[in-house]
Amino acid sequence: MNFDYNEEQQLLAASIRRFVERDYGFETRRRIVASGEGWSREVWAQLAKLGVLGLALSEEHGGFGGGATDLAAVMEAFGDALVVEPFLSTVALGAQFVARGATPALRGAILPAIAEGRLTMAFAHTERGARYDLARIATRARRTADGYAIDGEKRVVLHAPCSEMLVVSARTDGGAADARGVSLFLVEAATPGVSMHRFGTLDGCTAADIALRDVRVGADALIGEDGKALALIEEVVDFATALLCAEAVGAIAYANAATLEYLKTRKQFGVPIGSFQALQHRMVDMVIAHEQAQSMASLACAAVDREPDPIARKRVVSAAKVKISDACRRVSQESVQLHGGMGMSDEMKVSHTFRRLTTIAQQFGDAEHHLERFAAVSDRRRG
Amino acid sequence: MDLDYSPEERAFRDEVRGWLRANLPAELRKKVVDYRELTRDDLLRWHKLLAAKGWIAPSWPVEWGGTGWSVVQRYIFEEECGYAGAPPLVPFGLMMCAPVLLQFGTEAQKKRFLPGIYSGDEFWCQGYSEPGAGSDLASLRTTAKREGDHYLVNGQKTWTTLAHMADWIFCLVRSEAADKKQEGISFLLIDMKSPGVAVRPLVLMDGGHEVNEVFFDDVRVPIGNLVHEEGKGWTVAKFLLGHERMNTARIGASRRELEKLKMLAASETKDGHPLIDDPRFRDRLSRVEIELMALEITNLRFLDRLRGGRAPGAEVSMLKITGTEIQQALTELAMQAVGPEAQRRGPFDEADPFDALAASVAGRYCNYRKTSIYAGSNEIQRNIIAKRLLDL
Numbered sequence: 001m002n003f004d005y006n007e008e009q010q011l012l013a014a015s016i017r018r019f020v021e022r023d024y025g026f027e028t029r030r031r032i033v034a035s036g037e038g039w040s041r042e043v044w045a046q047l048a049k050l051g052v053l054g055l056a057l058s059e060e061h062g063g064f065g066g067g068a069t070d071l072a073a074v075m076e077a078f079g080d081a082l083v084v085e086p087f088l089s090t091v092a093l094g095a096q097f098v099a100r101g102a103t104p105a106l107r108g109a110i111l112p113a114i115a116e117g118r119l120t121m122a123f124a125h126t127e128r129g130a131r132y133d134l135a136r137i138a139t140r141a142r143r144t145a146d147g148y149a150i151d152g153e154k155r156v157v158l159h160a161p162c163s164e165m166l167v168v169s170a171r172t173d174g175g176a177a178d179a180r181g182v183s184l185f186l187v188e189a190a191t192p193g194v195s196m197h198r199f200g201t202l203d204g205c206t207a208a209d210i211a212l213r214d215v216r217v218g219a220d221a222l223i224g225e226d227g228k229a230l231a232l233i234e235e236v237v238d239f240a241t242a243l244l245c246a247e248a249v250g251a252i253a254y255a256n257a258a259t260l261e262y263l264k265t266r267k268q269f270g271v272p273i274g275s276f277q278a279l280q281h282r283m284v285d286m287v288i289a290h291e292q293a294q295s296m297a298s299l300a301c302a303a304v305d306r307e308p309d310p311i312a313r314k315r316v317v318s319a320a321k322v323k324i325s326d327a328c329r330r331v332s333q334e335s336v337q338l339h340g341g342m343g344m345s346d347e348m349k350v351s352h353t354f355r356r357l358t359t360i361a362q363q364f365g366d367a368e369h370h371l372e373r374f375a376a377v378s379d380r381r382r383g
Numbered sequence: 384m385d386l387d388y389s390p391e392e393r394a395f396r397d398e399v400r401g402w403l404r405a406n407l408p409a410e411l412r413k414k415v416v417d418y419r420e421l422t423r424d425d426l427l428r429w430h431k432l433l434a435a436k437g438w439i440a441p442s443w444p445v446e447w448g449g450t451g452w453s454v455v456q457r458y459i460f461e462e463e464c465g466y467a468g469a470p471p472l473v474p475f476g477l478m479m480c481a482p483v484l485l486q487f488g489t490e491a492q493k494k495r496f497l498p499g500i501y502s503g504d505e506f507w508c509q510g511y512s513e514p515g516a517g518s519d520l521a522s523l524r525t526t527a528k529r530e531g532d533h534y535l536v537n538g539q540k541t542w543t544t545l546a547h548m549a550d551w552i553f554c555l556v557r558s559e560a561a562d563k564k565q566e567g568i569s570f571l572l573i574d575m576k577s578p579g580v581a582v583r584p585l586v587l588m589d590g591g592h593e594v595n596e597v598f599f600d601d602v603r604v605p606i607g608n609l610v611h612e613e614g615k616g617w618t619v620a621k622f623l624l625g626h627e628r629m630n631t632a633r634i635g636a637s638r639r640e641l642e643k644l645k646m647l648a649a650s651e652t653k654d655g656h657p658l659i660d661d662p663r664f665r666d667r668l669s670r671v672e673i674e675l676m677a678l679e680i681t682n683l684r685f686l687d688r689l690r691g692g693r694a695p696g697a698e699v700s701m702l703k704i705t706g707t708e709i710q711q712a713l714t715e716l717a718m719q720a721v722g723p724e725a726q727r728r729g730p731f732d733e734a735d736p737f738d739a740l741a742a743s744v745a746g747r748y749c750n751y752r753k754t755s756i757y758a759g760s761n762e763i764q765r766n767i768i769a770k771r772l773l774d775l
């Protein structure tokens with residue numbers, strides 16, 4: 001048992017922290033969010049140079065053979081700095097789908113491009129009314145002479161406007177929420193028939209609703225087996241969820257540090273407001289929430305890296321997401337409350353952290369969704 | 384990062400499990416898992432079995448009988464005992480008085496008292512709380528007046544756990560009036576058989592007798608029973624606070640309770656279906672299960688931090704708060720699980736396991752309100768974290 005990051009992980013974490021401190025300060029982030037693009041190509045090039053884009057890819061594809069545990073410290077630093085770049089979409093979702101399910105030729109073409117920062121990706125999956133049910137897909141892919149034709153509507157596809165390549169889920173068989181019949185396809189964003197309605201998200205990222213009208217792809221665009229992609233989707237979304245948990249830990253740490261600092265410096269009635277027990281106890285509960293979030297994020301990262309049994313993996317990831325979602329809500333709300341009116345102000349970074357934490361609480365499933373999944377996969381008799 | 388136990392730690396866990404399977408008397412285990420009150424003989428029987436094995440005082444220095452285990456091994460041992468349903472070890476001698484003597488006691492005091500604590504031949508209790516000094520411990524008013532080679536002790540302690548079983552009590556007493564209430568306090572060891580000591584039971588709302596009032600009326604205590612310097616008792620009290628055990632979270636026992644609760648909820652029915660499949664009940668149960676998972680991994684993370692030998696600080700307070708919240712939630716869910724049967728008290732049909740269980744859950748629920756009050760209320764724990772960790 002050892003909860004420390006190893007030497008390589010610590011070095012990487014230190015260099016990422018230096019990078020976000022120097023090149024991703026709050027004002028820089030504000031400029032990036034306000035820019036038409038909503039992300040920064042210079043930052044992306046830096047991330048490639050630092051080696052984090054390929055960290056979780058195999059060495060043959062220009063990566064370092066790492067996993068979620070290796071990326072956790074990076075995600076924490078991103079959570080602290082409220083990074084809006086398409087990192088999770090590209091590295092945790094797109095690249096992982098390709099690495100785990102694409103043809104060798106496509107792996108060889110796409111993965112080095114991601115590691116080198118030449119390609120960004122998004123996962124076009126969620127549909128209207130599906131909520132967090134990963135199997136509820138109405139988009140259809142029909143077989144053609146040389147591949148597939150895809151028709152459907154995808155909603156809130158995070159980072160789609162800054163991605164050249166999409167991973168699209170569609171039914172080749174089955175109906176409504178059947179586990180059977182789900183397939184995955186690589187689709188270039190510029191393919192005829194793909195149209196995007198882009199918008200900004202609550203937490204400063206970009207996203208799009210995507211319409212797919214008779215979108216033609218070749219047979220080699222298939223990721224995984226035809227009709228059998230649900231297990232892969234669950235696996236990769238769990239991987240991304242574990243990393244999202246780590247990101248939440250960093251954002252929670254920032255909210256707590258900023259709030260604690262405020263309690264010590266803000267004076268009312270002639271004394272620092274941190275001298276009031278009513279506020280001290282609330283701050284303590286935020287600190288406990290952070291410790292537990294840290295524990296569960298580590299556990300979730302270890303599970304997606306090392307747990308071969310999908311049931312056991314789902315159980316741990318869902319438990320972690322329940323705790324993280326609860327912690328996101330509690331810490332974000334309390335940090336604003338303890339900052340008073342200042343916490344509501346757009347000028348203050350803590351109000352942006354509030355928005356990020358609010359989003360994370362629902363991304364890849366809220367607490368209730370994961371509570372339900374946890375119960376479904378837990379042993380009814382054993383603890 | 385590696386969240387699993389090492390092969391050596393797993394082997395140790397298996398050794399502890401194997402020993403518990405072979406040596407934990409079934410009738411003691413049954414009393415524990417059925418929430419029956421344990422007698423002095425029950426507690427001592429288990430104590431002496433562990434003492435004979437050499438496992439009664441793991442944290443002590445090896446020359447006094449300690450095992451030399453790492454913090455992780457100690458944690459494994461404690462949680463395996465809790466999970467197996469072993470009787471709790473009475474902490475007042477082993478984990479409170481003994482560390483104080485090892486830190487502050489004279490050689491003569493160590494030689495006089497440590498062997499009796501180790502063997503269980505002398506049963507200890509703790510004289511801290513008073514009617515006017517609970518969370519504000521330093522407000523205590525029991526006095527010790529120096530008269531030649533004795534102190535004359537007068538006053539009253541309260542909530543004194545197991546005083547009715549004890550041979551000795553360690554007390555915080557006021558040996559001189561001081562401007563600052565933390566000054567002028569001394570740490571005294573008092574023989575419960577001394578003339579002038581009287582114990583009166585305090586029966587709690589579950590009907591059980593575990594706490595007492597202890598009265599001191601001109602009790603003569605030899606000055607040799609003073610630990611550390613006169614007037615420096617608060618230093619000792621603070622040391623003890625920092626020396627709290629890391630098994631305060633009681634994860635093993637809570638895991639056992641969770642399994643028991645699941646079995647109960649699987650056998651009870653609601654609308655003709657197992658209660659455990661009721662979404663509302665299931666949600667509450669799952670939340671406690673997840674809390675327990677988070678507590679366990681947090682406890683391990685904290686232990687990992689202490690490997691370097693640093694004394695635990697605010698970590699213990701966090702574990703105490705979250706651990707007791709889980710313990711209480713489990714008792715509440717057991718009440719919910721048995722429904723109207725929770726009203727049942729005694730006498731009940733001993734031969735019917737459901738009747739016996741139903742009759743015990745409400746008492747357990749009442750009794751466990753104590754966990755967020757004792758050993759520094761959860762509010763005091765939050766004060767400690769605010770002060771020590773956050774510097775507020």
